[in-house]
Amino acid sequence: MKKANDYRVDKKITLKDTEGAKISELSEEELERTLRKVRKKLGKLQDTIYAHGKYSVLICLQGMDTSGKDSLIREVFKDFNVRGVVVHSFKVPTSLELGHDYLWRHYIALPQRGKFGVFNRTHYENVLVTRVHPEYILGENLPNVTSIDDIDAAFWDTRFNQINNFEKHISENGTLIYKFFLHLSKEEQKNRLIRRLEKKEKNWKFSAGDLKERKLWDDYQRYYEDAINRTSKPHAPWYVIPADNKPAARLAVASILLEQLSAYEDIQEPELDAKTKANIEEYKSQLNNE
Template identity: 45%
Template sequence: MSIREQFRATKKTDIKDENAAAKPLSSGDKTADKLQIQAIAEQIGELQAMLYAANDKKVLVVLQGMDTSGKDGTVNGVFGSINPEGIRVISYKAPSTLELQHDYLWRIHQQVPRKGEIAVFNRSHYEDVLITRVHDWIDAAECKRRYAQINDFERMLSETGTVIIKFFLHISKEEQRARLQERVDDPTKHWKFDIGDLEERKSWDDYQKVYSQAIQATDADHAPWYLIPANSKTHRNLAIANIVLETMQDMKLAYPPAKKELIDLKVK
């Protein structure tokens, strides 16, 4: 079984049945695991150089998860060895007044990866079927329509050369409590703390339900969801790095063919 198969979600995935503390890839040596992550990150960087040079295919990585699940940490740990010219990280916040004047996918489509680029979405279009359902800003019928629209959108991206990888970073409620408390206790991390996170935490069970529903409704072979146990930050990065590496290796990336006019050319 490949690592992708090990973490692949299904149409029956229910988050509440998954163990957020699982560490199936861990060697038991945290230092060794971190060295492995760095080695894989460097391999991803080499593949990205080929992606950028060929200027043909594109990669979209979607990171979703509850507050403190480690989206920023994943960006740093997994994608930190990539040449900045070939990667873009987009963090989605509450939509602006201008964005609200358009359909909910308008701001998303503007940020999808260009040829030769990896785009990492730190939160994404999935917020429009998550927080909107938890707070009853849209009803079930509208949510179902959005699932269909998202499926169509992602299929279009895939059919036009974008490889899509979607990750749900799964932490336990107790782990979130500990991480939020750490931010409160450390003044240097106060900038990370939003009092609104405590209000959203009250809807924990509702979020687990709508996440499960969204994953079930939008998992597809061309846009797969991976459920990543994320209580361990090191294991989280190890799992995601391996999945990204496997996916990019399957893309059969290569540098463009040599230019005939440059063969045997001597620079004077």
């Protein structure tokens, strides 16, 4: 099985190099069986992180439509205690959110110490969708942007610096950050969109807008590649996960999280204080004699 380093972006990458790549020789049944073992270990580790209470874990998921983000969240975190994980799916900003800076809604959604937070679509939408559709920036009502002409290369440089600073700040204050790009091939997206149309129970997931965005595929790929290359840092790495095979992608993400989080030797369940430990038998006796 591949290790985290096989997916981590440590140098400049080209997304076409991993598009549609096969990442496992295991059968679907073997992948699902292995995932059950890995996520059980992850669930136990989550309990330890919760008890330890000094780190929070932020998991960022990005990918084109139909890349499998929702089902990955369902399958990878199935054995987590619900009190220890919170999922946020970021949609089009509301009027309240647009009344603040673009990172505000992400700041207030960050996980507290001891908990996992999963961002299903993330703060990176602000340098992805908005680069493909720069007119969306006008809705932020920024003082230095009065027309699309004001949204130049310097604007994006500043925004990337802000995102890097945001992640550096939360990392330095105890948030462990793992960013996953589910890298779907254009052909597989086509197949999945067709399945949404063919299966009645999946129809609700389809929108005509999906086809409109699909026509902008090359733009999205270019901007994803740029964003990943600009923001993959040691404290907030990107992992590019080939996503044409959903079970394999889920196992890859779960395995990376388990491998990376298990490396923190300081994450241990807290020990009882000396006085409580010394009186355990007395406390048991009191309870048994009630």
